Amino acid sequence: MAGQAVQRSGATGEKKLGVGVIGIGWVAGEHIKAYQQNPHCEVVALASSSRENAQAAAQRHGLPGARLYADWRELLRDPGVDVVSICSMNHLHAQQGIAAAEAGKHVLVEKPVAMSVEDLRTLRRAIEQAGVKSQGGFELHWSPYFQSVHSMIDAGFFGDLHYAECDYFSGNWEQWYAGYDWVKTKEKGGTALAAAGCHAIDAIRQFIRSEAVEVFAYAGNFTGVMEWDPTIVTLIRFANGAIGKVGCALEGNVKYTFNVRLHGSKGTLVNNRFRTTFLDPGLEGWAEFPTILPDTPEVTHHPFPGEIDDLVKAIRADGQALLDIREDAKTYEIMFAAEQSAREGRPVKLPL
Ligand SMILES: NC(=O)c1ccc[n+]([C@@H]2O[C@H](COP(=O)([O-])OP(=O)(O)OC[C@H]3O[C@@H](n4cnc5c(N)ncnc54)[C@H](O)[C@@H]3O)[C@@H](O)[C@H]2O)c1
Numbered sequence: 001m002a003g004q005a006v007q008r009s010g011a012t013g014e015k016k017l018g019v020g021v022i023g024i025g026w027v028a029g030e031h032i033k034a035y036q037q038n039p040h041c042e043v044v045a046l047a048s049s050s051r052e053n054a055q056a057a058a059q060r061h062g063l064p065g066a067r068l069y070a071d072w073r074e075l076l077r078d079p080g081v082d083v084v085s086i087c088s089m090n091h092l093h094a095q096q097g098i099a100a101a102e103a104g105k106h107v108l109v110e111k112p113v114a115m116s117v118e119d120l121r122t123l124r125r126a127i128e129q130a131g132v133k134s135q136g137g138f139e140l141h142w143s144p145y146f147q148s149v150h151s152m153i154d155a156g157f158f159g160d161l162h163y164a165e166c167d168y169f170s171g172n173w174e175q176w177y178a179g180y181d182w183v184k185t186k187e188k189g190g191t192a193l194a195a196a197g198c199h200a201i202d203a204i205r206q207f208i209r210s211e212a213v214e215v216f217a218y219a220g221n222f223t224g225v226m227e228w229d230p231t232i233v234t235l236i237r238f239a240n241g242a243i244g245k246v247g248c249a250l251e252g253n254v255k256y257t258f259n260v261r262l263h264g265s266k267g268t269l270v271n272n273r274f275r276t277t278f279l280d281p282g283l284e285g286w287a288e289f290p291t292i293l294p295d296t297p298e299v300t301h302h303p304f305p306g307e308i309d310d311l312v313k314a315i316r317a318d319g320q321a322l323l324d325i326r327e328d329a330k331t332y333e334i335m336f337a338a339e340q341s342a343r344e345g346r347p348v349k350l351p352l
Contacts, residue, residue, distance in 0.1 A: 017315060020045035020081035020105070022072045022096055023088025024057045026178060027110060027299050031085040032061045034304040038312050041083070047075040072096060076103040083315065085308075086110055089179070090195065091188045094119035101126040101134075106315050108308065111137040112194040113328060117336050117352055120329055127325045135311040135321040136328030138202040140258075142306025145291045149207065149260065149269065157276045159266030164208055166200040166261075167247035170297055171254035174225050177297075184226045191228045192219070193335045197248030200258065201234070201338075202323075202331040207262055210240035212334045212350045219342035223251040234338040246338075258294040 019035045021028050024046055035041040043061070047069040048054040054068040069075045076084065076099055084100040085108045086093055094114040100107040107127065113136055114120035127134045140146055152158065173180050183189035193201065205212065214237040219229035230251035236244045247259070262269040267276030272293060273286045294302075307323075314321040337348040 014040065016040055016042045017082045017106075017312065018042060018044040018078075018080040019083045019085065020047065020075045020078060021085045021087060022047045022075060022100075023086065023092070023110075024048040024054050025087065028085070028087035029057065029061070030299045030302065030304045031087055031108070031308065032057070032063075034308040035083075035085075036061065037305050038309055040312050040316060041308075044080050045069065045075050045078050047072040073099065076100055076105060081105060083108070083311070089182050089188045090190050091115055094123050097123045097134075098126040101130040101132050104130055104132060106133040106311065108135040108311055109137060111198050112190065112332065112335070113137070113325070114332060115190045115194055117333075120332050120336070124325045124329055133311060133314045133321055134325040134328075135307060135314075136202075136323040136325070136331070137307070138199060138323055138328070138331070139302050139304050139307040140199055140203060140294055141206060141322065142303040142310070143292065143294055144303075145272070145293055146203070146206075148289060148291050149262070152269070152274065153207065153209075153262075155278070157267050157274060157278045158262055158264030158269060159278070161208055161262055161264040162242050163263040164204050164242065164244040164261060165247070165259065166204040166207070166244070167249075167257065167259040168197045168200040169247065169249045169254045169259070170196060170256040171250065171252045173250060184228075186227045189226070189228065191335075191339055192226070192230050192232050192248050192250050193234075193338060195228075196250055197232060197234075197246065198331060198335050200246045200248060201334050202328075203258075203260065204236065204244045204246055205331055205334065207260070208238050208240070208242050208244060210238040210242060211330055212236045212337070213239050214347050214349050215334055215337040215341055216347040217338040217342040219339075221251075225251050229342070232338065232342060234334070234341075236334060256295060256297045 045067045046054040083106045097109040217234040219232035221229045231249045234246040341348045
């Protein structure tokens with residue numbers, strides 16, 4: 001059923017995948033640009049509750065022929081749409097992702113893919129039953145920095161990792177984020193991890209390369225800028241014995257900072273500095289590697305093309321995207337367990 005629609009021909013005569021984008025705000029522009037850079041895709045439809053908003057985006061991105069829908073369900077009925085990017089507000093993601101899969105569309109769901117365990121399971125079931133390809137919205141994985149760290153882990157720079165920390169710190173949302181009015185609410189934004197911290201959970205899970213077996217978290221709301229607790233610290237025990245900490249602070253005067261610390265039997269990484277006996281057993285000092293650190297929330301800086309190219313490759317080769325729902329769900333299980341732990345004041349075992 002998936003990807004049946006026959007599309008426009010490219011220069012080589014190849015049929016291009018028709019792309020539809022739902023929710024035309026800040027991040028949607030970067031998804032559109034990334035699809036436009038991929039030679040196998042053509043953005044053919046945009047859905048926004050405001051037609052003027054969709055029209056302005058079509059003009060801005062040079063898409064005069066794009067079909068514009070005020071109702072996202074109509075976009076899902078468009079036979080020319082093969083792939084859907086869901087870039088709407090957090091509380092709509094699961095519902096729209098489920099409907100997209102049921103309509104036979106491949107789907108990229110922005111984070112958070114769901115705001116409850118039940119919705120996560122329903123989304124996963126819908127994607128699996130439809131046999132469509134999926135990708136979660138953790139594009140940082142394709143950043144040059146993350147790729148460098150993965151290469152260092154692969155090469156054995158740190159030996160066996162036994163402790164890791166990843167942090168997502170970013171304050172003053174009320175001053176800079178255009179979506180602040182919806183994201184601050186429990187109904188539409190959800191929680192600190194749903195709004196942002198899930199990026200750091202996904203990072204620690206991917207660097208440790210093991211699944212979480214137990215989680216404990218404390219959370220607090222110290223400034224009242226959000227309805228939900230903007231600060232949460234999560235401790236994780238992994239199946240391979242490693243332990244880790246994810247810090248998430250979205251209030252106060254904090255500059256956006258995404259920290260990565262990895263400690264292993266042969267070395268340590270602190271953001272872009274490392275110490276290792278792998279290169280030289282006698283080496284005592286720190287070495288620094290040139291990279292682009294993930295040090296801004298600005299979406300124009302984020303590596304969406306890598307994430308989208310990976311999904312398109314999976315669709316064309318009938319393979320699995322890196323953050324396919326089965327993989328992505330493991331990160332969200334940690335997120336939901338952390339939120340449950342903070343609410344109940346006790347450790348929570350995984351899988352849920
Ligand atoms: N992966 C990432 O790095 C990343 C970065 C930014 C945002 N996101 C995710 O993308 C999604 C969209 O975020 P964004 O920053 O683009 O948000 P945004 O507010 O710019 O846009 C979201 C959409 O909601 C619409 N909208 C906003 N307020 C509305 C209202 N009151 N009523 C009806 N519609 C409304 C907007 O027109 C737009 O279509 C979020 O789920 C966010 O978590 C991910």
